[in-house]
Each structure stands twice: as C-alpha cells, then as structure tokens.
Amino acid sequence: MEKKTLLTHCTDAPGLISKITNICYKHQLNIIHNSEYVDNTSGHFFMRTELEGYFNDETLLADLDNALPQGAKRKLISSTRKRVVILVTKESHCLGDILMKNFDGSLNVDIAAVIGNYDVLQGLTEKFDIPYHCVSHEGLNRQEHEQKMLEVINQYDPDFVVLAKYMRVLTPAFVEQYHHKIINIHHSFLPAFIGARPYQQAYERGVKIIGATAHFVTNDLDEGPIIKQDVIPIDHTFSAKDMAQAGRDVEKSVLSKALSKVVNDHVFVYGNKTVIL
Amino acid sequence: MEKKTLLTHCTDAPGLISKITNICYKHQLNIIHNSEYVDNTSGHFFMRTELEGYFNDETLLADLDNALPQGAKRKLISSTRKRVVILVTKESHCLGDILMKNFDGSLNVDIAAVIGNYDVLQGLTEKFDIPYHCVSHEGLNRQEHEQKMLEVINQYDPDFVVLAKYMRVLTPAFVEQYHHKIINIHHSFLPAFIGARPYQQAYERGVKIIGATAHFVTNDLDEGPIIKQDVIPIDHTFSAKDMAQAGRDVEKSVLSKALSKVVNDHVFVYGNKTVIL
C-alpha cells in the first residue's frame, strides 16, 4: 500500500467532487482526507485528496483527464520527502530553526545543502552533517554571482529553494528557473514596509505590532504569492534593534510553517495568491 | 433555488464521499461547500455538505439511506434562522454581546425570548424589543423553579437554549428535555477550575492565562462536549476581581462564536466531543 496526494484544479463545474471521488473509488483507493474549495470570484475549483492503496498512476490520471473539464490541472504526488536547498547570508535563526526541526522530526524535508554568500553559517550547518557551500559575491556582478549559485544549486536538483534570510535580490533569470519553487521570508507583515530595513521603518512609524511574511518569490520584489504571515505585539519600549530581535522568533516560525505546508503538498498557487488545503 | 445543509455521520466505509456526492449530483444539487472528517480511533465518518438547488427531501433522504451503511445518521437542514431562548441571571456582558451581534447582523439567530431568575436584565433585553420573562427562584425548590422555567421556555419551542451566565445548575430532567441543545459558557478554561468561583481559584493558583469554555450541557456539571475555548494572558497584577473583569471579554467572545457554529449547523456531537466541520 502506498500513500499519494492528488491535487486538482480547474474551472468549476457541476459534479466535480463526485466525479473525482468516483474515479478514486473505482481504483479502490481509500480517501484518507479530502478538502476542496471553489473561488466564487473566478469560478475556479481546487481539490486536495490524500489517497491510500495500490496506484496505477497512468490509468488513474487518464481517467481523471477524461472526466475533468478542458484545461484541468491534476498532479499525483508520492509521499516521499521533498529535497530542499537553503540559501543564507549571515543570520542563523531561520536556518537554525529548520535544522533543529528537521533533526527532531517535526519538519519533514531532505535538506540537500546550505549555500551562503558568506561562510558565517558553515559551522552551524556542518554540526548537522549537511554540506555547506560558500559562494561569495565579492568581485562578481549580480549575474556572475547568481550563475555560480545556480551551478551549485542545480547539482542538487531541489524540489524547493528556501531563502532563509538570504539578503540578496534575485534576478528574473534565477526566479524563472525555479518558478513557484523559491520560498522567501520577508521580515515584515507585507505589504507594510516593503523594501529595505523594515524594522527601521516600523520603528519610525510607531507601530504596535510587527510581523513576518513567507511567500513565493516572483519577479516583483516582495510581491509574490503569500503563504503564511504572523505577528507579535510590541510597544513603545522597542528600538528598531529590539524589533529585529523580537522579529526573529516570528520570522523563523512563519518560514518553517510555510515550508511545512509547501513540502506536504497543501499549497496551490493561483494568480498571485495561494490556496492552502 | 434553496440552500440546505446535509449532515451525515456513520461508520466509515470505502466510497462514502463518492456515494453521497453522487446522489447530490443526480439530484442536480450543487455542492457549495463540503467538508468531511474520519475519526480514525473510532472509525467514524462525518460529512457536512452545503447544497443549493431544488430539493425533494424525501427522495434525497431515501437515496442516502439506501447508499449509506446501517445505522447512518443524516439530517437535511434548511437555512432558516434558528430560534433560541437565552437564560440569564444578573451579568449583562454575554447577553449584551449576543443582542448587539444579532442587531448588527453578525450573528444570525432569532432570539425568541430572554428569561432570567432576576429582573436585572429586563431593561437591556427590552431595548431590543425582545420579550423578557422574570422567573424568580425565590421560595421555590430547584424542581419547582425549573418547572416554571420550562413552561416559559417550551412555549417558544426553541431550537437551542443558551445559558448566557445563567448561574444555576440544571437538573437531569431539564437537561434531558433539551438534549444537546443547551449551550453554556463556563468562566474557565475547562477542565481547569471546574466548579464554583473559577477566577478565585485561578487567582490562588497564580496562573498566567485565563479562559472560557462554551459547551453543551449534560448531566455531569462542566463535563459536556466542548464547542469552543479561548484564553487571554494575565499577570501578577490581576486580582480575582480583575480576572473576572478581563474574563468577560473572553466569555462573551467564546459564547457567541460557539453559538454561531451551532446555529449554522457546523457542529456534530459524538460521544463526549464535538466535531466541527
């Protein structure tokens, strides 16, 4: 017996749940968990079905294609652990959190490698017996540096690239190679404080709450589909530096929750939004 | 076109989602929203299906009965507003919250009457043009008082009875008449501080968080199926009285959220627990 997850999305039409679950039933697949959502504004249907049984992928997908409307997207994903590459700069809190959660089994990924533009986090990474590559940007223009980064990343063929406080902006060429596969943590409650130094901006505005946003990276900086956001209350006693310190807890928590949703196949990207089932 | 909600629960079996959604499809009913859950410990299946279309209740239920396992429970509920009777004593915050939320349309019930064992809340109730009955317990034993309460309640034939800080314990005879239809708000995070004066108990224990619990009333005091709980942080500066004051916000919020789930047909009671879909 195997477990797989079926993700379906298409234009809404009558009887879709019935058709899809019928096909699963005929294939003698047991539905462990099912969730669906219809976006009434766009008339689009989304369904996530956790299945258990003996799979004949080819005939199952063919049956689905026959039954579903023109243009439907469906994907049958096996439950093996996703392979991720993590990009970092100097700050350890997000990387450390992912490493520790993976160590104690609460995050279920295969961390293929960590790549940094400094060597600051090499020691931390290697404590967990994970390869670390330092790809310095010194003396390189953005394109040259990214080229070298991509060479290292690509050799691991990752399912997802995680920017765990990687403090450099990516070019469209890079983003394109990993379309909707790059997850970033932004240190503000987007769209508040887009751009640089969000905690300094937050301090100057005198906000009473700060937050963090995990999102897929697209070509528009800080504008990609949001996966997860969370906040913590602050008050007038917080300097910009205190906010940054307090914000680290939210940043790492939001990033690892988003990553968990993504690698466990809960996240659809549709337009510039996510549907999380 | 009408809207109705189908609640089904039964022993789990292969193909249940498929069978139920097929029947809806054949009846040309559109599924607006569907959620299901299987309790793996007990092997029990729960499904809530919001439907839209032209209903033939009799044949739909007959078709379901044919398809579902022996002993299955199914209920087709029309989307009319539920009728509730609210029981109170002297404190206004929970009653006030329900009255105001109903006034501004964020809670969708038909408040048939408010009944108190004092007349303190008569003025507040009548501001909203709702009948108030004062049924004093003075000079009556518990049974006699409940008998008089039930006479007033029963004349309104309520779908649910809401105890909005009604500070008297109900007898089994009362509870039996409204089995799983009486919703109480308990002013603690159950099962902490069961029984009387929970805030005084919380003060003495020095807790850092207080809460409230909305539950269905059963014969075991404070032991019925929990619908909703929430908490707020407190600290050493809170006296028992301060806690009671702060707790009011949680109490009213928890009670009206629980009530909203119940009257919108989201809540299954199974054993001594709730499944909320």
Place this chain on the structure above:
Amino acid sequence: MEKKTLLTHCTDAPGLISKITNICYKHQLNIIHNSEYVDNTSGHFFMRTELEGYFNDETLLADLDNALPQGAKRKLISSTRKRVVILVTKESHCLGDILMKNFDGSLNVDIAAVIGNYDVLQGLTEKFDIPYHCVSHEGLNRQEHEQKMLEVINQYDPDFVVLAKYMRVLTPAFVEQYHHKIINIHHSFLPAFIGARPYQQAYERGVKIIGATAHFVTNDLDEGPIIKQDVIPIDHTFSAKDMAQAGRDVEKSVLSKALSKVVNDHVFVYGNKTVIL
C-alpha cells in the same frame, strides 16, 4: 481622599524618579502605581503616577516645576470620567460595542452625544438614552458640513472625539480644534493598505492576516500616532466582503481598547508616536 494621575514628561536627567516621588511623599500622597520609560533615542523621560491622598494641586505642581528640568510637561488629572462625543456614518458595530461596554461598566466614559452624517444609527443610540444628532452632508461642501458638525460637537465640550467608522476625511481646521483628541479606527493594519477600501486591497494582495489600527487623527490621513493595533488570521476562502465582516470584530475591539487607554490617562503623544504607560 481623592485619586489623581500625574503625567510627567521631559528631557531625561539623573534623579528624576527620585525627585518626583520625593515630592509626592512630602505631600503625603500614596503612590498606587508608578511606571516610567526613557526613550534612549531621543533622551526623553516619561512617567505616569497614580496617586491617592489629599491634594493641594497648586503647591504640588509648583514643587514639581521647581524640581523638573526646563521645558518639562506635567499634568495632574482627576479621576472623573472623560466626556466623549462619537462620530458615525452607517456601520453600527463600533458604536454598538462602545455603547454596550459603557452600559455594562467595562468602559468608563461619559458618552455626551453621537453625531452622524446619516440617521441610520439614531435608533441604536437612543436605545441607550444618549442624544443623537444627524448632520447630513447633503448639499454642503466639506467646510460647510464640518462647520455644522463642529457647532454640535462644541456644545458638548468633549475631552475626546471618537470616529467610530465615520467615513469622511476631516480638514486640518477641524483636526486643529481637537489636537490629539480625535481617535480614529482605520480598518487595516497600518501602514498596510492606507487609503480607501483596505479590505479590497487586502483581498487582491492575498494576505493571510487582516487588522485594524486605532490612532490619533492628524492632518496626514492615516498617518497619526498609533495607539493600538490588532489582527486576525484569514485564509483563501475570504472574499473582500468576508474580510470586512471578520474585520469588524477587530475594529471594534481595537477601538474600545484604545479608547480605554486614552480616557484612563495612559497615553502620551510624543512626536508621531504614543508612549503607553
């Protein structure tokens, strides 16, 4: 015996706490609660002292003036209830929340009047025996309308003006008359979604959290000193309308918490920020 609150703020200097508390001690005033804060960036000192005893305001303030640095601000506030005027348009949730909290004693203000540019909320206001004035903007330009509003407001000589979903922008002339005395609730987590239709903006951006911000009104729209913010999680199932509905709970909660802080003399405005002691 009386209770008063002393608010002091000035350039930081050594011994300020000692000097102020000494003076209170010499005046045989008991300190019930004291809190202080130094903003290290600006080198500014803030202190809030709740006092109990027999007050000789004149000599107390004179003693303080002698002891405090040049330019110090100090204010001795008696503990009588603050008088507020509430401005509304059509939505009832914030007004209703304030009325009900005031009714049950959890918000401690004297609501002198409610003024709306429509008559929609007249019935609700009058349930609580509070005068309602409808000052329609129909056929008037902004200045003419504000003039009429001010005439009504001024006759109540309010300590604070509360914009409880008053959906019109105020002119600088209006704001100037009630400098740091006008409290507004903005239906977003500022500075995200400044301006009109924040829930529609939030929907389009696909955020996973929405919020509300209570702030003092200044001439810069949505840019005044923030008093209180809070948020609630949402997900992909929320339309812009659902967000608006869900947001109401946060809006009213944030507004009444901010108002409570303000009328109980906890809030200093310094620069474009608040210090809340």
Place this chain on the structure above:
Amino acid sequence: MEKKTLLTHCTDAPGLISKITNICYKHQLNIIHNSEYVDNTSGHFFMRTELEGYFNDETLLADLDNALPQGAKRKLISSTRKRVVILVTKESHCLGDILMKNFDGSLNVDIAAVIGNYDVLQGLTEKFDIPYHCVSHEGLNRQEHEQKMLEVINQYDPDFVVLAKYMRVLTPAFVEQYHHKIINIHHSFLPAFIGARPYQQAYERGVKIIGATAHFVTNDLDEGPIIKQDVIPIDHTFSAKDMAQAGRDVEKSVLSKALSKVVNDHVFVYGNKTVIL
C-alpha cells in the same frame, strides 16, 4: 561603569519608591529601568531597578537596609550570565531550542552541562560543544539515582537547574538543595491535566486548546509557582499523538521564555506565585 539589577521586596509602606530611588541617586547610580508592584491583598511591595554606574555594593546595601522596613529582602545582582545545568530524558525539542537560542544569542545563559538519564541526547548536546553526562537510573532506586545526579550537577555549581522534559519526579531532598532554582516545563496548561499523560487526558476530554506551563519545582508535583504559560488552538482532527507533536512548539517556546525571564532577574517568588517585573 557597570550594570546591576536591584531586587527589593518588603511590606508596603509610604515613600518606598522615593527612599530607594533617593539612595540610588545619592550613589550616583543611573536608573535605566524601574518597575514596581504592590500586591494589595497581602500589602507587599516589589521593586526591580536596573542601575548603571560605579557600585559600592556594601554601602549601597547598608543604606538600603537602613531605609527599608524590618524584614525587607534586597539583592544586588551583577549582569554576568547565569550558569545553568539542563536535565533531559529522550525528547530533543526543548533542549534543542535552548541550545539553538543560546547559539544565536537570543537566550543569554551559560549552559554548563546537560545531564540525561539516557544517552539519546548526547549527540545533539555535543554538537554545541557542551559536556553531556549520562546518569542512568537503571538498577538504582530513586534516592540512589538522584544522589548520582546531584553529584554531577553540584560540580557545576549552577545558578539554575532546567528540566527540559526530564521525565522523572524529584524527591523533596533534591528540590530542597535547589530551592526556587529548578525550572520545569509541564506539558499542559496547569492546573488542567495534572499528572501523567496530559495529552491523552486532553484528547479524552475533547478540549479545543492545549498548552504548556513553566514553573519552579516545589515538593508538590505540578504545583509550584507558575512563571509562564501559553496555548495553541487544536480541533477534533488531533489525536493524542498529534497534540503531543503540536504541543512541542508551545513547550519549548514557554520554557525558553520562562528561562529568559528568570536568568535576567525579572522573577520574584512570593508565596506560591511569581511576580514578574
């Protein structure tokens, strides 16, 4: 210039703040932060004062003793890092969190050693170059085992002993040696679910929220002064095992927040409660 924290508590009396701050002023010590609290029920005064300057501890304390009421307790604590020993059994999440937070500088302690009754967490501990001692309880009675534990603990002369999911009950003899210096994390929202298997108890009760409690250990199991509590929402889909998994995040967060308060001298123990300034 040095930084020290002065903790004072005594029977309440007029002028205490004034007297204490006067003495600091005369010693030319700058007050960086001051907070005080009077427990009106017991008439007890607590004050925490962060000071900066050149300290003459002896004369400062003598001056305070002269000024304060009979029986006053005062302690002047230098700002060096506290030394802690961590006790563990098999679960890594709390230990891992403390190790990582200490690594990235967000928790400011000196972890002298980790001691376990199994060797499961030796590898994790040694990644961070911290000594690990396995003191097995196999073949020993409780007293014999504790004796061996104490021998190892005592050689590090710790300021605090942290039970990071150490799953054995301590004897009064052990507790006495580290009176109000042992911090435990209990995996429930105390006093709910005292004793063994709290998540199983929570599952059976059908609660909608689970929590964790950090407290000082006293001779009464799970009854010591509470330092910090927090909760997370759960629903009907959580098995006891799922709750345990979800609860780990709260447990580690609560334990490290409590530890941070304790080692930064914010916590007074008074009766069976904590006052946190």
